[in-house]
């Protein structure tokens with residue numbers, strides 16, 4: 001019974017993927033598109049007022065928002081395609097936990113123009129590593145696939161230079177300070193010559209508190225990276241006290 005329902009699910013996945021149904025409202029579409037025209041126009045593009053440093057949505061455009069002001073940040077520049085709101089938040093979760101790899105490919109397509117517009121000029125891309133245990137449990141690293149798909153479009157190589165030394169799966173319940181502490185020293189660079197003197201672009205799905213990217217950027221800078229940028233599918237808006 002279980003196997004059977006798994007098969008039905010896989011079949012349904014096949015028939016609903018990706019060009020026949022809008023990924024938001026589910027309406028039938030007939031072009032090689034992921035969303036219907038209506039849903040596409042309503043996606044939460046992060047293209048209005050942003051903080052020029054961390055790229056988060058803000059009320060008033062600024063060089064440094066209240067999230068990054070007064071903080072020495074290791075990430076030199078961050079940008080994101082979307083604000084972390086529906087339906088993008090739900091699609092990111094599906095890409096991460098429900099094997100919907102085609103969504104990761106879609107995200108990469110949206111990221112490419114933002115990469116070029118931001119003049120990041122990266123020498124290489126890197127992704128957020130997982131521990132072997134987490135990778136075994138999930139079966140794939142969505143951040144790695146995202147980096148690979150983007151790499152194919154923008155023609156910047158992905159380097160597998162980072163390792164994660166322990167599991168930090170309880171992150172979600174912690175505030176920024178707690179996350180920073182939890183992640184301290186967790187990421188290590190295992191190929192320093194690959195990043196020495198380079199502009200490295202970290203690719204990830206969501207920027208929430210920024211604790212992950214900050215800790216990775218620190219490891220990269222300690223290994224000699226000259227500039228570290230971050231490009232994510234989505235970011236949470238800047239808010240006081242984060």
Ligand SMILES: [Zn+2]
Nearest residue numbers: 022025036039
């Ligand atoms: Zn739709």
Ligand SMILES: [Zn+2]
Nearest residue numbers: 051054065068
């Ligand atoms: Zn900011």
